[in-house]
Structures are given as C-alpha cells and as structure tokens.
Amino acid sequence: GAVVSQHPSWVICKSGTSVKIECRSLDFQATTMFWYRQFPKQSLMLMATSNEGSKATYEQGVEKDKFLINHASLTLSTLTVTSAHPEDSSFYICSARSGYTDTQYFGPGTRLTVL
Amino acid sequence: AQTVTQSQPEMSVQEAETVTLSCTYDTSESDYYLFWYKQPPSRQMILVIRQEAYKQQNATENRFSVNFQKAAKSFSLKISDSQLGDAAMYFCAYRSARGGADGLTFGKGTHLIIQP
Numbered sequence: 001g002a003v004v005s006q007h008p009s010w011v012i013c014k015s016g017t018s019v020k021i022e023c024r025s026l027d028f029q030a031t032t033m034f035w036y037r038q039f040p041k042q043s044l045m046l047m048a049t050s051n052e053g054s055k056a057t058y059e060q061g062v063e064k065d066k067f068l069i070n071h072a073s074l075t076l077s078t079l080t081v082t083s084a085h086p087e088d089s090s091f092y093i094c095s096a097r098s099g100y101t102d103t104q105y106f107g108p109g110t111r112l113t114v115l
Numbered sequence: 116a117q118t119v120t121q122s123q124p125e126m127s128v129q130e131a132e133t134v135t136l137s138c139t140y141d142t143s144e145s146d147y148y149l150f151w152y153k154q155p156p157s158r159q160m161i162l163v164i165r166q167e168a169y170k171q172q173n174a175t176e177n178r179f180s181v182n183f184q185k186a187a188k189s190f191s192l193k194i195s196d197s198q199l200g201d202a203a204m205y206f207c208a209y210r211s212a213r214g215g216a217d218g219l220t221f222g223k224g225t226h227l228i229i230q231p
Contacts, residue, residue, distance in 0.1 A: 034218050046218040106160035
C-alpha cells in the first residue's frame with residue numbers, strides 16, 4: 001500500500017516551453033502533497049506544500065509564478081514549470097502525506113531536462 | 116529555521132558488519148519528528164525509520180536502529196549485519212510537529228558503500 005506515482009518519469013523540452021508533472025496517490029487520500037527538487041549529487045529541497053482545494057505554500061526563494069502547483073483532488077497534485085530554462089533542469093520529486101499514518105510517501109521522481 | 120547536518124559524505128563497511136551514520140540537527144522546537152530515508156540508484160526515496168521527539172525510546176526496525184539524543188540534538192542510524200542491498204544514499208530528515216509546517220528538511224546525505 002501507500003504508492004505514489006509520478007508522470008512523466010523523464011521529460012526533455014525546449015527552453016521557453018512549459019512542462020506539467022503529475023503526482024498521484026494511488027491507494028490513499030492525501031490532503032497534503034509536497035514538491036521537492038534534487039540537483040545531481042545533492043539533497044532534496046522542499047519547494048512547496050500543496051493542500052487540496054487551496055493555494056500552495058511556497059518556500060522562500062521559490063518563484064510561485066514559475067512553478068505552478070494545483071492540488072485539485074485528494075489524489076492528484078500537478079507541478080507546471082512555466083517558461084522553462086536550462087537552469088530548471090533537475091529531478092523533481094513529490095510526496096503525499098497519508099492522513100491515516102501521518103507518513104510522507106514519495107513518488108519515483110521526474111527528471112526534467114531543458115535544452 | 117531548522118537545519119540538518121550529516122557530516123559524513125561517504126561511509127564504507129564490509130558486508131555483515133555494523134555501521135553508524137551520523138546526523139545532527141538544530142531547532143528551537145520541542146515537538147518534531149526525525150527520519151532516515153534511503154535513496155538507492157533508482158532514486159526512489161524509501162523510509163527506513165522514524166522517531167517522534169516526545170518518545171524517549173529509540174526506534175528500531177529489524178536491522179536498523181537509531182540513537183536519539185534529544186538534548187544533544189543527535190540522531191544517528193545504526194545498520195547491523197550490513198547487506199549489499201543497503202548500499203545507497205541515506206538522508207536524515209526533520210519535520211516539525213507544528214501544523215502547516217510539515218515539509219521535510221533534509222541533510223546533505225551520506226553515501227553508504229557495502230564491500231563484499
């Protein structure tokens with residue numbers, strides 16, 4: 001149980017385009033989802049906290065207009081990287097918190113490469 | 116703001132031996148949670164063990180145990196009988212118990228190598 005999926009697992013796009021990444025909790029409801037970013041050989045950095053039906057809360061230094069987060073249902077959150085640039089290339093990981101176990105379960109991540 | 120420090124970028128241990136990974140943290144809060152996550156080459160984050168700050172008893176999960184020293188703000192992970200499958204990046208993480216602030220703060224990680 002407690003499976004979180006992400007789609008796509010890998011995406012390459014041209015500079016200036018937008019990319020949407022989906023995060024789904026498959027077998028539980030997640031009122032809260034989180035988006036992290038991980039650069040090569042580095043740690044995970046929290047970007048934003050997403051609550052179902054409300055606006056996301058962004059960490060300091062994260063541009064909310066560039067990284068649009070929508071949490072439309074209890075099982076789906078999306079991260080849209082708008083007007084992507086090469087410096088946005090990174091590994092993006094979502095997690096979903098189970099209200100039942102109060103544990104965060106992580107998705108497998110999405111590798112974004114912006115050319 | 117909370118910080119998590121892992122001072123060992125890399126550790127190496129012989130298979131079947133015991134290894135301890137260090138983690139210290141800084142916080143002004145009294146109620147929080149601490150975690151160890153494993154990230155193998157697949158990059159899937161896997162929860163290894165969890166500790167609630169209000170619990171004095173150290174958490175244990177099979178071959179994995181922690182030494183939680185709240186006053187010293189230390190949270191080390193001991194892996195007993197190391198196996199080849201334990202090879203991975205290990206991240207120590209902090210989570211506030213305060214509502215609305217429950218994203219994880221991670222340390223920089225320790226790369227664990229298991230030598231056969």
